[in-house]
Amino acid sequence: MRATIKDVSRVAGVSVATVSNVLNSPDIVAEQTHDRVMAVIEQLGYKPNRAARALQQQRTFSIGYQMPRETDGFALDVFLHRVVERAEEADLAIVLFAPRPGQDQVDAYREMIRRGAVDGFVISATGHGDDRIEHLLEAGFPFVTFGRTDFSGDHAWVDVDGCAGADLATAHLLDRGHREIAFIGWPEGSITGDERSSGYRRALADRGVSVRPELVVRTENGVEPGSTAMQQLLDLENPPTAVVAVQDLLALGAMNAIRERGLTIGRDMAVVGFDDIPSAALASPALSSIRQPMDRVGELVVEMLVEELDEDSVGTARTGILTPELVVRASSGPDGGSTR
Amino acid sequence: MRATIKDVSRVAGVSVATVSNVLNSPDIVAEQTHDRVMAVIEQLGYKPNRAARALQQQRTFSIGYQMPRETDGFALDVFLHRVVERAEEADLAIVLFAPRPGQDQVDAYREMIRRGAVDGFVISATGHGDDRIEHLLEAGFPFVTFGRTDFSGDHAWVDVDGCAGADLATAHLLDRGHREIAFIGWPEGSITGDERSSGYRRALADRGVSVRPELVVRTENGVEPGSTAMQQLLDLENPPTAVVAVQDLLALGAMNAIRERGLTIGRDMAVVGFDDIPSAALASPALSSIRQPMDRVGELVVEMLVEELDEDSVGTARTGILTPELVVRASSGPDGGSTR
DNA sequence: TTCTCCGATTAAAACGTTTCAGACAGTACC
DNA sequence: GGTACTGTCTGAAACGTTTTAATCGGAGAA
Numbered sequence: 001m002r003a004t005i006k007d008v009s010r011v012a013g014v015s016v017a018t019v020s021n022v023l024n025s026p027d028i029v030a031e032q033t034h035d036r037v038m039a040v041i042e043q044l045g046y047k048p049n050r051a052a053r054a055l056q057q058q059r060t061f062s063i064g065y066q067m068p069r070e071t072d073g074f075a076l077d078v079f080l081h082r083v084v085e086r087a088e089e090a091d092l093a094i095v096l097f098a099p100r101p102g103q104d105q106v107d108a109y110r111e112m113i114r115r116g117a118v119d120g121f122v123i124s125a126t127g128h129g130d131d132r133i134e135h136l137l138e139a140g141f142p143f144v145t146f147g148r149t150d151f152s153g154d155h156a157w158v159d160v161d162g163c164a165g166a167d168l169a170t171a172h173l174l175d176r177g178h179r180e181i182a183f184i185g186w187p188e189g190s191i192t193g194d195e196r197s198s199g200y201r202r203a204l205a206d207r208g209v210s211v212r213p214e215l216v217v218r219t220e221n222g223v224e225p226g227s228t229a230m231q232q233l234l235d236l237e238n239p240p241t242a243v244v245a246v247q248d249l250l251a252l253g254a255m256n257a258i259r260e261r262g263l264t265i266g267r268d269m270a271v272v273g274f275d276d277i278p279s280a281a282l283a284s285p286a287l288s289s290i291r292q293p294m295d296r297v298g299e300l301v302v303e304m305l306v307e308e309l310d311e312d313s314v315g316t317a318r319t320g321i322l323t324p325e326l327v328v329r330a331s332s333g334p335d336g337g338s339t340r
Numbered sequence: 341m342r343a344t345i346k347d348v349s350r351v352a353g354v355s356v357a358t359v360s361n362v363l364n365s366p367d368i369v370a371e372q373t374h375d376r377v378m379a380v381i382e383q384l385g386y387k388p389n390r391a392a393r394a395l396q397q398q399r400t401f402s403i404g405y406q407m408p409r410e411t412d413g414f415a416l417d418v419f420l421h422r423v424v425e426r427a428e429e430a431d432l433a434i435v436l437f438a439p440r441p442g443q444d445q446v447d448a449y450r451e452m453i454r455r456g457a458v459d460g461f462v463i464s465a466t467g468h469g470d471d472r473i474e475h476l477l478e479a480g481f482p483f484v485t486f487g488r489t490d491f492s493g494d495h496a497w498v499d500v501d502g503c504a505g506a507d508l509a510t511a512h513l514l515d516r517g518h519r520e521i522a523f524i525g526w527p528e529g530s531i532t533g534d535e536r537s538s539g540y541r542r543a544l545a546d547r548g549v550s551v552r553p554e555l556v557v558r559t560e561n562g563v564e565p566g567s568t569a570m571q572q573l574l575d576l577e578n579p580p581t582a583v584v585a586v587q588d589l590l591a592l593g594a595m596n597a598i599r600e601r602g603l604t605i606g607r608d609m610a611v612v613g614f615d616d617i618p619s620a621a622l623a624s625p626a627l628s629s630i631r632q633p634m635d636r637v638g639e640l641v642v643e644m645l646v647e648e649l650d651e652d653s654v655g656t657a658r659t660g661i662l663t664p665e666l667v668v669r670a671s672s673g674p675d676g677g678s679t680r
Numbered sequence: 681t682t683c684t685c686c687g688a689t690t691a692a693a694a695c696g697t698t699t700c701a702g703a704c705a706g707t708a709c710c
Numbered sequence: 711g712g713t714a715c716t717g718t719c720t721g722a723a724a725c726g727t728t729t730t731a732a733t734c735g736g737a738g739a740a
Contacts, residue, residue, distance in 0.1 A: 002454055004726060015690045020728060030688060047455035051394035052726030055695045060391060062435070067424045068417075077411045084407045084436045093457065094436040095402070096424045114342055115387040116696090117433065223622060252622055259624065279619035282563060282592055284599065344696060355720045360698055370718060392696030395725045456726090 003044040012040040062093040064118035068125045073275040075294045082298030090306045106135045120305050144305045148191050158300045158320040165290040165324040166199025169272040173242040174207050176333050182215040182240035184229045184250045196246045226253020242270035248277045271331040285330035292324045343384040352380040402433040404458035408465045413615040415634045422638030430646045446475045460645050484645045488531050498640045498660040505630040505664040506539025509612040513582040514547050522555040522580035524569045524590045536586050566593020588613035588620045611671040625670035632664045
């Protein structure tokens with residue numbers, strides 16, 4: 001059926017070892033032989049069998065990725081697409097897995113390792129108290145995370161600078177003349193949320209604007225919570241003129257609340273969100289937001305893992321911090337001169 | 341490092357063949373032996389090596405899925421999550437791949453087959469003139485598609501009944517008393533689009549409402565086209581009182597146009613979309629839409645492929661048609677009595 | 681001439697499974 | 711006591727690679 005190395009060797013009149021060498025150590029084989037074998041390989045459409053290679057080399061040429069259950073605000077499609085593309089370049093396959101119903105998350109990883117299914121992992125949806133990280137670290141198994149963890153110092157990770165993102169959003173509003181800028185955040189304690197809220201404060205501090213504590217509202221993610229939070233802000237004696245939300249869903253909720261009060265978004269109240277989920281562009285008015293370079297994240301995550309695998313120097317703790325970008329749309333008001 | 345079958349056999353004091361039998365043909369081994377070996381397997385945390393198994397059995401226990409480039413209106417995350425879960429149950433891994441830059445789509449499939457990387461494919465984003473299908477058919481390689489193709493009679497596929505969906509949407513509006521119902525569709529020629537538009541006509545015909553040709557507008561997908569189409573409909577001498585869109589993006593665009601005319605969505609003009617993209621629920625007012633059971637699709641696709649692989653009876657041409665469901669939200673008007 | 685070295689090639693082992701053909705001991709049957 | 715099973719277990723081959731060590735012919739050095 002499929003051509004094997006044996007077929008190639010027979011047709012080319014050389015040993016299988018030579019064929020293997022042509023592919024893996026082209027320098028040690030005579031040029032003439034090389035060309036002849038190459039021609040046969042081409043002609044037969046030969047591709048080395050993955051399983052055989054994996055068995056012999058004791059590496060699988062594939063990396064595992066746990067399919068996330070929820071993907072709120074996470075552009076899985078673009079992330080994963082780039083991950084796959086980049087992995088392909090390094091001759092690696094992406095293998096998806098998920099804990100079986102009732103199976104512990106960590107167990108799923110353990111199983112993948114035990115059956116020698118992957119050489120390493122790409123991990124997303126990290127956070128405080130993530131037991132996967134701890135387990136992989138003590139197992140000494142290669143992995144790279146998207147997002148920081150409790151053990152960020154000990155492993156490779158890629159993250160988007162949430163602080164810079166929130167700073168960007170806030171500065172944008174300051175540029176447009178706003179001084180009373182509110183922040184709808186998550187409860188303290190999440191890595192991502194705390195980062196972003198610090199960016200808000202930094203931007204204000206940089207411009208010498210003092211933070212009014214009552215302008216910072218913390219709530220869980222979602223449209224409804226965003227709406228409630230905004231109502232609360234609007235009920236203040238001295239309400240803000242602009243608001244930055246830690247996530248687009250909250251921003252969309254805030255927009256609803258603003259609209260319900262008969263105010264015009266962008267004119268009476270400027271809004272900027274975070275994550276640039278697809279619905280941000282589709283909202284009306286369209287929501288200004290902070291876009292994370294998810295394709296770059298995917299790319300970088302794989303590149304780091306490849307390095308780790310090549311040198312198998314676990315524990316070098318490479319890190320990559322990417323800068324998000326501000327996407328200005330109608331919700332942050334009529335375009336003042338400065339769109340940067 | 342990892343325990344192998346040899347380790348187990350040594351510790352349990354039996355041959356490797358017996359260990360293998362314990363796992364694969366438990367019936368032919370004495371109960372006592374079985375239990376003893378099982379205990380050792382447990383104790384050592386032994387899991388059969390994937391590569392070794394694949395090499396010996398000449399099947400890979402994995403199925404390939406080409407990462408789609410664009411995912412408009414396709415809930416990749418929920419589809420893929422269920423696919424992975426269901427595959428796991430059948431002891432199959434999902435391997436992602438994508439054509440390398442410059443590489444032909446079909447070539448990517450061919451390469452996967454040649455290197456014996458997968459036992460079969462799950463394919464989405466099908467349509468007229470899809471050369472992947474043709475190639476796989478003549479290669480006699482197992483696969484199941486989500487969506488019909490030019491060769492639907494010759495292979496297994498799963499699809500959502502778009503006709504029933506559009507019927508549901510249209511009937512819903514008829515139930516609410518609308519008689520002048522417009523349809524914003526795609527240009528004729530796409531399998532999915534034509535199906536859905538026929539559902540619109542069927543619903544009207546079933547209730548004895550005649551189709552006014554000028555109420556059917558065809559345009560490409562997207563928010564802007566939807567807006568333009570709606571403007572066109574509103575400019576009619578005798579404009580519709582409700583509109584069904586073949587896709588949510590078009591519906592969202594239509595909503596923008598309606599709003600811009602100073603009309604109130606749901607009261608002056610009812611709107612129903614299709615696909616129930618995340619933005620539908622987030623729009624304001626929230627958009628009524630037709631939801632496709634993507635989790636069921638994923639499930640079914642895998643189940644069919646598993647059957648195909650087991651019996652290796654390619655060409656049985658199993659088919660599965662799933663019925664979508666109507667999600668009623670504010671855009672289709674105040675709730676009249678009948679929400680079904 | 682003989683020895684050594686070198687470049688090119690290859691035979692064979694190994695990776696961890698599954699499976700086929702036997703082996704082996706006991707049991708039932710004639 | 712031999713034959714034929716039967717139930718359990720095992721040795722060895724095979725799957726398609728890579729890799730190590732060995733072979734081999736020829737060229738250069740002594």
